Amino acid sequence: MNIILLSGGSGKRLWPLSNDVRSKQFIKIFREETQAYQSMIQRIYRQIQSIDKDAVITIATAKTQVSAIHNQLGNDVNISVEPCRRDTFPAIVLATAYLRDVQGVSEDEAVVVCPVDPYVGDEYFQALMDLKVQAEKEEARLVLMGIEPTYPSEKYGYIIPEDKNAVSKVGTFKEKPNIETAERYIAQGALWNGGVFAYKIKYVLDKAHDMIDFTDYADLYAKYESLTKISFDYAVVEKESDIQVMRYNGDWKDLGTWNTLTEAMKENCIGNGVLDQECKNVHVINELDIPILCMGLKDVVVSASPDGILVSDKEQSSYIKPYVDKFVQDAKFAEKSWGSYTVLDVQEESMTIKVTLNPHQRMNYHSHEYRDEVWTVTAGTGKVIVDGVEQQVKPGDVISMPAGCRHTMIAETELQVIEVQLGKSIRASDKQKYELEDEF
Amino acid sequence: MNIILLSGGSGKRLWPLSNDVRSKQFIKIFREETQAYQSMIQRIYRQIQSIDKDAVITIATAKTQVSAIHNQLGNDVNISVEPCRRDTFPAIVLATAYLRDVQGVSEDEAVVVCPVDPYVGDEYFQALMDLKVQAEKEEARLVLMGIEPTYPSEKYGYIIPEDKNAVSKVGTFKEKPNIETAERYIAQGALWNGGVFAYKIKYVLDKAHDMIDFTDYADLYAKYESLTKISFDYAVVEKESDIQVMRYNGDWKDLGTWNTLTEAMKENCIGNGVLDQECKNVHVINELDIPILCMGLKDVVVSASPDGILVSDKEQSSYIKPYVDKFVQDAKFAEKSWGSYTVLDVQEESMTIKVTLNPHQRMNYHSHEYRDEVWTVTAGTGKVIVDGVEQQVKPGDVISMPAGCRHTMIAETELQVIEVQLGKSIRASDKQKYELEDEF
Numbered sequence: 004m005n006i007i008l009l010s011g012g013s014g015k016r017l018w019p020l021s022n023d024v025r026s027k028q029f030i031k032i033f034r035e036e037t038q039a040y041q042s043m044i045q046r047i048y049r050q051i052q053s054i055d056k057d058a059v060i061t062i063a064t065a066k067t068q069v070s071a072i073h074n075q076l077g078n079d080v081n082i083s084v085e086p087c088r089r090d091t092f093p094a095i096v097l098a099t100a101y102l103r104d105v106q107g108v109s110e111d112e113a114v115v116v117c118p119v120d121p122y123v124g125d126e127y128f129q130a131l132m133d134l135k136v137q138a139e140k141e142e143a144r145l146v147l148m149g150i151e152p153t154y155p156s157e158k159y160g161y162i163i164p165e166d167k168n169a170v171s172k173v174g175t176f177k178e179k180p181n182i183e184t185a186e187r188y189i190a191q192g193a194l195w196n197g198g199v200f201a202y203k204i205k206y207v208l209d210k211a212h213d214m215i216d217f218t219d220y221a222d223l224y225a226k227y228e229s230l231t232k233i234s235f236d237y238a239v240v241e242k243e244s245d246i247q248v249m250r251y252n253g254d255w256k257d258l259g260t261w262n263t264l265t266e267a268m269k270e271n272c273i274g275n276g277v278l279d280q281e282c283k284n285v286h287v288i289n290e291l292d293i294p295i296l297c298m299g300l301k302d303v304v305v306s307a308s309p310d311g312i313l314v315s316d317k318e319q320s321s322y323i324k325p326y327v328d329k330f331v332q333d334a335k336f337a338e339k340s341w342g343s344y345t346v347l348d349v350q351e352e353s354m355t356i357k358v359t360l361n362p363h364q365r366m367n368y369h370s371h372e373y374r375d376e377v378w379t380v381t382a383g384t385g386k387v388i389v390d391g392v393e394q395q396v397k398p399g400d401v402i403s404m405p406a407g408c409r410h411t412m413i414a415e416t417e418l419q420v421i422e423v424q425l426g427k428s429i430r431a432s433d434k435q436k437y438e439l440e441d442e443f
Numbered sequence: 444m445n446i447i448l449l450s451g452g453s454g455k456r457l458w459p460l461s462n463d464v465r466s467k468q469f470i471k472i473f474r475e476e477t478q479a480y481q482s483m484i485q486r487i488y489r490q491i492q493s494i495d496k497d498a499v500i501t502i503a504t505a506k507t508q509v510s511a512i513h514n515q516l517g518n519d520v521n522i523s524v525e526p527c528r529r530d531t532f533p534a535i536v537l538a539t540a541y542l543r544d545v546q547g548v549s550e551d552e553a554v555v556v557c558p559v560d561p562y563v564g565d566e567y568f569q570a571l572m573d574l575k576v577q578a579e580k581e582e583a584r585l586v587l588m589g590i591e592p593t594y595p596s597e598k599y600g601y602i603i604p605e606d607k608n609a610v611s612k613v614g615t616f617k618e619k620p621n622i623e624t625a626e627r628y629i630a631q632g633a634l635w636n637g638g639v640f641a642y643k644i645k646y647v648l649d650k651a652h653d654m655i656d657f658t659d660y661a662d663l664y665a666k667y668e669s670l671t672k673i674s675f676d677y678a679v680v681e682k683e684s685d686i687q688v689m690r691y692n693g694d695w696k697d698l699g700t701w702n703t704l705t706e707a708m709k710e711n712c713i714g715n716g717v718l719d720q721e722c723k724n725v726h727v728i729n730e731l732d733i734p735i736l737c738m739g740l741k742d743v744v745v746s747a748s749p750d751g752i753l754v755s756d757k758e759q760s761s762y763i764k765p766y767v768d769k770f771v772q773d774a775k776f777a778e779k780s781w782g783s784y785t786v787l788d789v790q791e792e793s794m795t796i797k798v799t800l801n802p803h804q805r806m807n808y809h810s811h812e813y814r815d816e817v818w819t820v821t822a823g824t825g826k827v828i829v830d831g832v833e834q835q836v837k838p839g840d841v842i843s844m845p846a847g848c849r850h851t852m853i854a855e856t857e858l859q860v861i862e863v864q865l866g867k868s869i870r871a872s873d874k875q876k877y878e879l880e881d882e883f
Contacts, residue, residue: 018736019733277766277769279759279762279766281756281759291752292788292789293459293749293750293751293752293775294751294752294770295751295752295753295754296458296751296752296753296754296755296763296766296767296770297754297755298753298754298755298756298759298760298762298763298766299755299756299758299759299760300743300754300755300756303740303754305752305754307752309733310733311733311734311735311736312729312731312733312734312735312736312745312747312752313735313736313738314735314736314737314738314740314743314745314754315736315737315738315739315740316721316738316739316740318739319719319721319738319739320738320739322719322738323736323738326717326719326736326738327736329717330734330736335733345788347787347788347795348732348785348787348797348861349732350821350822350859351822352821352822352838353821353822353838353859353861355787355795355797355821355861357788357795375839377819377839377841379817379819379863381790381792381793381795381863381865382790382791382792382793398792398793398865399815399817399843399865401817401841401843403839403841419790419793421788421793421795421861421863423819423821423861425821425838425839
């Protein structure tokens with residue numbers, strides 16, 4: 004099966020665990036039995052591979068997520084990188100061209116597109132395989148998954164099929180309705196539109212050539228910034244008369260708010276926390292290394308990260324966005340392709356961070372114009388290169404790097420470093436990257 | 444007025460703001476108008492001085508609190524330091540001897556003893572002056588303050604006076620009763636025993652000489668460890684037949700739990716926090732530098748410090764102790780006589796802390812047997828002395844101190860330093876202190 008996973012925007016609804024650099028799909032809160040915690044993207048990736056070990060999975064995403072994806076899924080994962088955000092039609096076309104031109108998939112094969120963030124059981128992936136098989140039959144140009152509604156939701160668009168068969172022609176699409184209208188739709192056999200569909204590669208590329216002047220993937224990538232922002236629904240689905248919908252009635256949860264996300268948690272507390280006996284329907288997700296004690300709470304979610312602490316009534320948590328928009332701050336924790344960093348302390352003219360470099364990983368060779376830095380190695384071994392001079396390092400070693408000096412570190416074992424940044428204007432953007440000479 | 448403030452034990456009921464090294468009286472949460480936040484001890488000390496500018500205030504406390512007291516009240520405050528904890532009778536005798544032998548107060552003067560932690564209005568201090576005047580009249584050997592009960596509390600001992608006059612003889616004392624019994628006591632005119640009383644210095648020293656073989660303050664201090672643990676109530680009050688009680692009906696609050704403490708807060712949030720419109724009777728005290736967002740909560744206290752985070756229903760918060768007893772950890776924030784430190788990061792073989800040294804203050808000259816340390820100066824100026832060699836320091840300077848090396852720092856302006864500790868067994872107890880040569 005060829006599958007394109009759409010790994011979408013940042014989203015602050017799960018603050019403080021999601022922020023401008025970490026989308027909700029990277030939060031590690033799921034686990035089976037006593038295994039390690041997984042994020043949504045790790046969970047869905049593993050699920051696909053366990054259902055179809057030969058699946059060709061391509062993740063369509065923005066540049067800003069590439070580090071986190073490599074960090075969580077390894078370096079062998081296929082990523083169709085959007086150079087900038089241009090909505091779903093350009094993104095899906097780019098990923099489809101990537102499949103043909105980079106992965107060498109035939110234009111006659113079908114591809115399944117689905118978002119990276121539904122919380123689903125294994126039967127969902129069987130349904131994706133069925134969707135692919137249906138698309139290959141070419142009974143219609145596009146085959147959508149229609150999710151059997153479990154309640155009259157106002158959050159989703161609805162698909163009204165022409166009949167109640169497992170596969171049927173689509174009658175009409177309906178925008179997000181109010182509850183009464185949703186009830187009426189459901190009585191008519193309407194299905195939720197979860198943004199899951201399948202098509203033959205040729206179909207979407209032909210559509211794209213009608214609208215965009217490009218030759219192949221590389222050409223499309225090069226001119227991506229000049230493309231018009233337009234959704235796949237608007238550019239393709241709404242204009243296509245020949246669409247089928249296939250019913251899906253398995254587990255499907257949209258974990259977009261703390262209220263829904265905590266429903267999918269297997270235990271009440273992830274991380275360092277204690278709940279007293281009086282707590283009812285309380286969930287704690289704690290990424291800090293200090294304990295959280297909850298006493299006598301009902302229907303509350305507590306979530307803590309280096310970015311902040313949320314304590315919210317579960318229902319109320321869906322109104323979080325305007326509050327979080329007011330928190331003007333840089334993210335205090337970020338996963339990078341080489342490891343991660345956590346901000347420990349911010350002062351007027353200094354910032355202290357903890358850097359963890361994964362084994363055999365390296366940072367970019369870089370310099371800063373407006374700040375000095377001091378590294379104190381606290382664990383692991385590796386080497387640092389400062390202005391072209393290489394040096395082995397071990398715990399206790401200190402490296403001082405004045406502004407302008409070029410530097411990087413390369414881990415042998417996992418390397419932990421306390422970095423003190425000093426200067427009057429400390430900004431993430433103050434970074435110049437350089438190529439390293441071959442000998443390093 | 445001579446006054447002994449009893450500054451008691453650590454107490455974990457206000458965790459995470461109180462801990463083994465920081466008692467509740469040092470938490471800064473009170474303020475008038477837009478002034479800086481004050482702790483209980485700062486507030487009561489200031490209140491006494493504003494009512495009686497000539498008051499001779501002596502704080503009776505344990506060694507472990509001396510640093511915090513100097514940090515909050517300055518270095519000129521009189522402290523009667525208990526070398527170890529021996530309950531209230533030895534502590535009050537020691538402080539009384541300190542008044543006579545160190546402060547030079549006459550044995551014929553009266554002294555008022557009161558705990559450091561009631562939350563009271565200025566009229567309370569007028570009542571203390573009245574208590575002292577009453578004690579000087581020598582109508583009785585001991586004069587207690589009896590607080591007019593505002594509800595039938597099970598938390599306090601009761602004093603039953605012989606009549607309902609402003610000053611009367613004490614009939615009997617009653618242990619903490621249940622509610623029904625408390626109601627009966629109150630109907631009889633009973634008063635709360637808040638542990639506030641006055642006596643002539645000679646009276647308590649005579650009592651002490653009957654029970655302890657000592658000559659003066661220095662002698663008592665030297666043999667303090669050998670004294671029997673016994674409370675003042677048990678050793679003196681319960682055996683004394685000649686006691687008066689003076690009624691007090693002003694404001695008096697015992698802020699021993701989060702529930703009662705938050706009632707005394709002038710605003711709903713201290714520190715970095717946001718409460719949505721749906722929050723009712725919610726209080727946030729945040730000593731971390733990350734924001735706390737509260738949504739849709741009712742009757743909840745949220746309190747955060749480098750030691751941990753409490754989220755509790757207010758009523759339920761009084762049952763905190765057994766939970767906190769289970770958190771085995773060193774305090775992550777401490778006030779010292781020279782400034783303060785905050786633990787930023789703890790790893791298996793390293794610990795990173797932020798040290799703030801107040802202007803013109805210095806640490807002890809010391810070394811560590813089992814850990815190396817690295818200082819990176821992030822703000823301020825001063826000097827460091829390492830193995831007898833002095834060096835001026837400024838932001839960006841790095842000092843490496845291998846195990847065994849003697850070191851200290853001395854602030855000119857407020858000095859901020861990131862200290863990385865490295866070693867297999869990092870413990871607060873691994874510290875040897877030395878005298879510094881005179882030239883430094």
